[in-house]
Amino acid sequence: MHKIFLRLGVLIMTSQLITEAYCINNKLLNLEAETCSSKIWSGVHIPKYKIKESLGFLSDTDIADTKLSQARNFKSFYEKITGQVQDRKFLQFAQECRNIYDEENDLTKLAIHLLLEKVTEKYTADLHKAEKLKEIRPQTPNNKQSDRENIFNIFLNADKNISANQ
């Protein structure tokens, strides 16, 4: 699983280096991606029109050819991430992005690529964090029962006294 996250990381970082040369509102892109990622995580469906509304971070300024070539890489990017992130909620979102890509103009194609890329970065980072938390579960410190009871009793009256020697 970790290798998947690492590979995705490299894929996304490479792509970011390309986009840095262009004039997009990264702050807004980040906000939109956080919103999508957060909704996916919470299981809130994001309809197509909402995804389209979130593409305002890319304006109608001239688009360099190299930038458009990045948009043309969308399909291979899509294949890679959907092969690696086996999460139903995420895949549903990625599919909607692909539908938009297939139907829309060059500007929107590029915007949807950038958005999916950023959402993937954020979503997989959270998945990674959740995986890590699961891993540390077996290593719980083994407090003695009497100690646990003692802590609990102090916890119940912590506004009065938090001393261990009550």
Add this chain to the structure above:
Amino acid sequence: MKFYRFIFILFSLFLTLPVSAMEQDEEVIEERQKPSRNKSKQSLPKETLGHKAKKEAESSTNQFHMKFKVGFEFQEVNGLCPWALHNNNIQKKPLFFLKDKETKRHLWKIVIDTSDIEFVTEPFSYQERPILERGIDTILKAFNTLENLLNHQTRITFEGWTDKIEELKTDFPFFLGYFGTYSSVRDEFIIKPSSQWKPKFAPQVTIQHPLEHAIPLYFGLFGFSSRYMLDFSASLPCRDLFLEAQKEANSENFGKWIHGYGQKMNGLVFLHALTLVQMTPGEDLTDKELLKETYDSLTNYFQVDAKMKLTLMSRRPFSSMFKDIHTQGDYPQYFMRVMSLNTPFYKIPSLFYKTNYAEQFYDSQTGNVKSFLNLLPFLSQDFVTQNNQILIPLLQQGVVSTTMLRKLKKRVKVDQSEPVSTLFNKYFEEAIKTVEFPAKTYIMDTNNYSVQSIPYDHDILSPPLFLDFENSMGRFKDPMTEEEKQCGEAIIEVRAIRDVQSWFLKKCGLEPELTGEFLTKPSPELKVQALCLFDFLKDFGKPSDVIEIYYLGMPYALRY
């Protein structure tokens, strides 16, 4: 039956909370009146704001409610002032403000944050709903004025905008006042970013509330299936014991948990632990990746400090809140004991030394960034060789990060005795200890990068080490008066407010799909949402809330 009796007792306890007043977050620099072009022609409606507020306060005397204050920030995120980006003399300085004419109450002010225009409201207490309403109304009016201007002429000066706001006085009697910094921007342009510009707010709210509400309130706002629960789960004192109690399904025993989590001290531990958790990087991140994180933050978001990572940021020092609780005993020991019963937290103490944040330095005269390339000879050679490509642009931009400071050569000492890296090795321990025993913090001499300790009355996360003392983390350092304390000990900036989750939204009668978009649209919905939040806070803590949060929501949220 016993359970309901317990809930009743809890309910009664809440009723005995003291009544409140509010802390001012005032930054008045210079106030002057701009000659007005239009005189107010309309009188106030018969039932005035002040009258409404008084009536509401009176009618609520015998009702259950949480005492609180809430303030809002609405930052338009499309970069309408690109020229302001690297001018620190303008950043976050108040430009002008709007004051309600009848109540003489300041409602909001305008600042520039990075290249964005931001509305910052005053904090409104639980008795001031009509004033909040007026505040949001006037923000929407002022912003819509700007939007209309930009839709007609693509750019407008600040003066052009404020002149138009003044014209609104015919509908809303108010006073527009100007701070000293306004004169440096009055002729600067606010620029429409593109023909398809759709205004969008990045909102934040700051809530002052009693510490005993911290745990249920924030689980209620962000629970119970959101990504925030990963960090919340890792920050809950005695989390493992709480989960074990679920298995017993004993309502009487479970009531004790509600009582325990309703202790102010445990609210403080939760907020403190959450800050530590969110400031701790992933264990597999290398120094190179941490530097890149800083570089990306700088280039994409123009921010590099620690608060970027926080969902909830305490505006008061943890040490001040601890003092206000007046408990007896040893905070560092208690913190470690209750957090030892939280499995997801257990790696935090050993990883915290890698906390990664930075300060960007500016020339105080020009307001431009100040290069720190002269730091290079003080950094270990290996570190410089391996990270040259990111280090140089960061230092040129005046950015010095904790990852760099950890890599200072051993000859760079703290108090001429130990290497600076040792400071980071004991950072976690000090962050806990100084909540009860504040003693010192550290400053850096930027001529030779030596570090000196200085006496300090607050914990060392307020602000985190090496950040400017004006940093917003733990900024409210003055002791609260008894009157101010009545709205609670905690003043928390809820940085992720737009991501409030379905439990809260349903309670407010709002659509769950609004998560991620709460308070983001400058439209009449914004007012509805702001008032929903206000009403939610006012009613928060009802027995039904307690049952739903502790019995149903939290056990699900803590599965991570």
